[in-house]
Amino acid sequence: MRSLGVGLLLLVALAGWCAASEEFDFPPPQFSQGYEYPHVSKPSPRPDWLVYVDIGVLAAALGLAAWLALGRRHRRGLALLAVFSVLYFGFFRHGCICSVGAIQNVALAAFGSDYALPMVAGAFFLLPLLFALLFGRVFCAGVCPLGAAQEIVLLRPLRVPRWLENGLGVAPYVYLGAAVLFAGTGSAFIICDYDPFILFYRLAGSRGMLVLGLVVLLTATVIGRPYCRYLCPYGVLLRWLAPFARWRVRITPQDCISCHLCAKACPYGAIRAPTPEPGAVPRHVGRGRLAALLALIPVFVVLGGWLANVGSPILARAHPSVRLANRLWLEEQGRVEAKTEATEAFEQHERPTVEAYRTAAAIHARFRVGAWAFGGWLGLVLGIRLVGQAIRRHRSEYDADPAACVACGRCYAACPVQPTRENALGLPGASERS
Amino acid sequence: MPDKPERLTRREFLPQAVRGIGLLATGGALGALATRRSAGELVWQIDPRKCVACEHCATDCVLSPSAVKVMHEYRVCGYCNRCFAYFVDQPTDDTTAAENQRCPTNAIRRSFVEDPYHQYAIDEPKCIGCGICVKGCKEFGNGSLILQIRHDRCVNCNQCAIATACPAQAVSRVRADQPYILRRSG
């Protein structure tokens, strides 16, 4: 047994040696005089320890945002923090890595085979979520470089009608699902590919990205944070966690006089009006409708999953290996004449096409599973949103919807009943002290 | 937590439980990240064995000029008199006149070493990473010229735009402590 192992090893070594000596068409020369090989510079990447600086700055900025938004209730401070974030996380760090994009790194590490999540991506993904559980969406207030850019350019906010807001509000859930699907299957990082601000932060990029960036930026001057409200996939996660926050934005914890001024001040439509007295719909009718909707959720989930599964060959084309295999197949069948760059490159490597098909088949298998999850997710979101709209919670005063409020601090100044700081923070024992 | 114990209603308990679980989960995950041994940072690099020198490196990097430049592995080079990377296919004569050179930016310097060997050195600031020379060397020579992402220039995008565009899927994440992929180490 042992001698067989040694023999095998020798064989492998021999094969390696042959390959190495046959590698070059022109054997590298043996110079007669003392020839010195020139130095080839191989500059190192940014040193590893600097990521701890980035993580530290992120944590400090989050802490500062929480203190400014909830403790000091300081709108101008938050605006300055937004400028800092645009400068540091944006221009200085070239917009990478950001928490929004880190979703994809996490998905790739969770579902991809051999990707180990780097420290910095994990920390950028988790820290804002941790803060959201404590203080609400203070990350959005002035730390996120994407949100901060939109915050700064907002000039004259227009009101978006409720039905439109609700309709467009579905997009981030779709975007999140798609981003996880494509990153998890190792196909693409769509959040990065279509990041509308990265081009400004790098001061370089393609023409298509410039158009996208300008459109979003111009829209953001009249519609508050369009990316945050109608696209941002990370906002979905924050939206879920913020309602459970320990401390959060309270416009006026006592004596709301229903003057409606705060709702006018909020450019993001995050302030909920008091509900009219119940009685419009008889109670049992509402219950019946709710039960029907709840029963529909599983139907939506299965239907969505099935539909996406049917469409999985199309989804799988997001992966370059699948595109390559599809094209190779068409070329082999003689259904297309011209070769693409990818099939030409494949040809140069002189590998059998079966190999490409096998790779593609494996990826497609993962897509079939992923598509079920993706479609099921879309069905679930649709169902929950319908249920959410059917539920009517009674509210007697104006308050900030913790899911939608980005803690920008504009409403504080608008409220004529100036609350004390302690009350605003909702700290325990505050009412006794004031 | 409030110091006077109060009876929790269901409506108060649920959010607290969710928050508690959430804090434990995110905190735990952060701790696990920080105490993990392996898995350093990652950077992007081109595998010269896969690269087909297609010119996307010059045009698709978010930076312009690109973060990719050519690197010469001298120990692999044949020091050919008639270098396939340096000269065009049908040079008008044997001189190093610009029209005889493949490189569009005159970034390769040819110098005599000893008969019949010539050294080809890269003037890095001039190189735009188009890979025209790489293609010549790869197809007919030893493949000693390789395209590499230079880490003094690359801003390490979370998704490298070249990796997205590369038709040979030659760009991938590598460990930051081994940031270059050469044909031969050393």
Ligand code: SF4
């Ligand atoms: S919603 Fe998204 S883009 Fe907007 S500030 Fe929050 S994390 Fe950033």
Ligand code: SF4
């Ligand atoms: S894009 Fe890919 S194949 Fe083309 S030159 Fe760059 S690494 Fe090589």
Ligand code: SF4
């Ligand atoms: S031909 Fe292109 S890749 Fe080669 S040295 Fe010139 S600029 Fe650089």
Ligand code: SF4
């Ligand atoms: S990571 Fe970005 S900067 Fe670096 S080579 Fe790729 S596209 Fe260029």
